[in-house]
Amino acid sequence: MGKVILEVNHLSTKYITRFGEGVYAVNDVSFKVEEGRSLGIAGESGCGKSTLALSLMGYYFAPLHYIKGDIIIDGSNISNRHPDDVRKNVLGNEIAYIPQAAMNALNPTQRIIRFIEDVIRAHNPKATKGDIYDLARERFEILNLPADTLQKHAVELSGGMKQRTVIAVSTILSPKILIADEPSSALDVTSQKMVIKMIHDLMELGYIKSMIFITHELPLLYNVTDDIMVMYAGQIVERGSADQMIFDPLHPYSKGLMGSIIVPEDGTRDVKLTAIPGTPPNLKKPPDGCRFAPRCKYVKPQCKTASVPFEELCDGRGSRCIIPETELREAYRNEQ
């Protein structure tokens, strides 16, 4: 087992709406990411994937609020530190973020190099323009981005270039962990491939030590990450290696999710696609008991009342379901 880069314990955060209601988008989330490994987070829209990504940054501003839990990066707990300390010493330095809408993530009226200067100076006010330029130029060249991109404005770049520029800027300070929130969703397949390759290069070159990759495209996740975590209604419902999760999902929700996609492997053409009936619960007032119970095919009476803990299983996997593993597998076999 490698060194743990990111450890998250019982993290909960909420949104407060303008009417003062709480939306509990991340609920008691715990997981670990080891050095050199990448973790994928999958789930339907609105399940809390992106909120989890933002919550992991340890830097909260309205409407997102911290409730409880620890975020430990390389042995240091950042969740109880002063926001300004987190801003200066953690963001960008230790943990970096690639936003979902990287298309608009760059200030349209600022040259890329000016933004990089601002980013670096926010952490090291003494950095000189020359040093920053040298660093940026070197990093861009290693990542196969033309160095003249630095002198351009965001409007002069294509979508794929913008996305890769954002990735290069996000990782300019060599953070330990990179959180990529759907970095390739808005791109065509060629640009997607370039983005994924770039993230792999960053890992291989050691500019980032670990990575969390969030997407709703499960086949992509299978090709990109080592482990996969499935989220539902603000909770993690199952965690396992990419192979386990794609070919042998255990939790009824994961099973349903994997059944509703096409994995480009042998025999795909014979597989019938299924959909999960119903809609995700309202996170303002999540249901008691298992949150998936109202939509679950295998639901039992106690599912709707008993609290369902996340349980570690063998082979490093974990699942949040009170139905015993053997019983679930039996049910899945009977269906086929």
Next chain:
Amino acid sequence: MKGYRKYFTKKIVWFLITLVAAVILNFVLPRMMPGDPVAIIVGRVAAGVNDSSSTQAIYESYQRDFGLDKPVIQQFFIYVKNLFQGNFGKSFSRYPTPVSDIIKSALPWTIGLQFPAIITGWILGNILGALAAYIRKGFDKVLMPVTLFLGGFPAFGMAVILLSVFAINLGMLPVQGGYPAGMIPSFSWTFFTGIIKHYHLPFWSIVLISIGGQSLGMRSMSIYELNADYVKYSRYMGIKDRKIVGYVFRNAMLPQITGLALSIGTMIGGALVAEIIFSYPGLGTTLLRGIRESDYPLIGASTLIITIMVLVTVFLLDIIYGLIDPRVKAAQYE
């Protein structure tokens, strides 16, 4: 820079086309006004003359003098030729003072009053609007209705209110004029302080109205920009809020520059009315006198100068906009 040159040339061409249209309108419109100004002058000059043929002779001599005996087209070309020489003809009402002399004495007052006032109002309005968007809460709740109230005022309304409160009821500031009555303009200290005292009311009446209109626009632009993705991303990259507010302010300002260019005509129009209310010795007051006395050359010259002022300002704003917004520049390369 090649793209920018194209942008610049295009703007100059448009500027010239508008200018030609303005000159034509300036020539045509006063001539469509009812009343015969020459008859008025003749009536004044020939008050004691009862002989109709001598009155006719006086009338014709004035017509010749003003060039009104020639066909309209020819009058137009003479008018244009004279414009190039800075000659606006002679004033009808203050015959034979050249119109250019009257304009020359009024213009510095107008420029000295309006441009500082409009620019001050614009800057203050933008700062207040940006602050309202950033601070929100109480500040916004107070500022919003106040600026709505101010922005809704017509220029003359604000001028009349300030006049009655500060000049008449409180007696703090002079009621009218651009300098102390009875003083001869000179470079003395007392004359200078007198000018400043007379400057306050017209200045603030223009500033307050501009603040109203501008801060509302800036507030909504800033709120829009504050929610932009780049703001969130910059925050998560650890950039200080103060710096991010700088980005937002700059980006929200850009449409405000266009807004200023679009509204500068109305603003100058309103400011001219404020001049009239305070009898400020600028173009507004001069124009009003010209209209009252059917003084064609004076009206034409005043409106032409005002039009040119507006056109030049809009042109400069367009040029500045092209320089500071990279998106405009990028669009030129297409």
